[in-house]
Amino acid sequence: QVQLVESGGGLVQPGGSLRLSCAASGMFFRIYTMGWYRQAPGKQRELVADITSGGSTNYADSVKGRFTISRDNARSTVYLQMNSLKPDDTAAYYCNARYSTYQNYWGQGTQVTVSS
Numbered sequence: 001q002v003q004l005v006e007s008g009g010g011l012v013q014p015g016g017s018l019r020l021s022c023a024a025s026g027m028f029f030r031i032y033t034m035g036w037y038r039q040a041p042g043k044q045r046e047l048v049a050d051i052t053s054g055g056s057t058n059y060a061d062s063v064k065g066r067f068t069i070s071r072d073n074a075r076s077t078v079y080l081q082m083n084s085l086k087p088d089d090t091a092a093y094y095c096n097a098r099y100s101t102y103q104n105y106w107g108q109g110t111q112v113t114v115s116s
Contacts, residue, residue: 002026002105004095009110012085016114020080022095022107029076033098036069036080038091038112045094049080062088085114 008020020036035050049059049069057069068081078095095107 002097004097004105004107006093006095006107006110009093009112011113011115013116014086014114016085017081017083018085018112020082020093020095020110020112022078024076024078024095024097027076027097027103027105029097030073031099032103034069034071034078035096035098036078037094037096038089039094039109040091043091048093050096051078082112085112087114090114 003025005023006020008018010018012018031053033050033052036048037045038048039045047060048063049057049067051057051069051071059067066082066084069078071078090113092109092111094109097105
């Protein structure tokens with residue numbers, strides 16, 4: 001079965017950096033659009049960034065210029081490099097793999113807390 005396992009979350013001070021990783025298994029990774037979403041308490045889950053099978057990227061306006069999504073098809077892993085973190089970036093971050101309506105999978109989430 002498909003598994004998405006996130007890692008790399010934690011507590012960081014404002015202005016700091018973190019790199020999230022999502023390791024995928026049980027799927028033909030290279031054909032999927034991979035994405036990172038986040039959900040803060042009391043808010044809806046929102047797209048942070050995604051990357052297509054061809055390498056095209058898309059970012060939420062709130063993270064443009066600070067976050068970078070990348071993928072390593074040989075390792076079946078997608079990354080989210082987060083720089084210049086702000087308290088508003090505090091949320092649970094979820095990895096998503098999407099190929100079709102019926103092939104749409106989520107990881108369990110990893111917490112990112114930005115606080116001094």
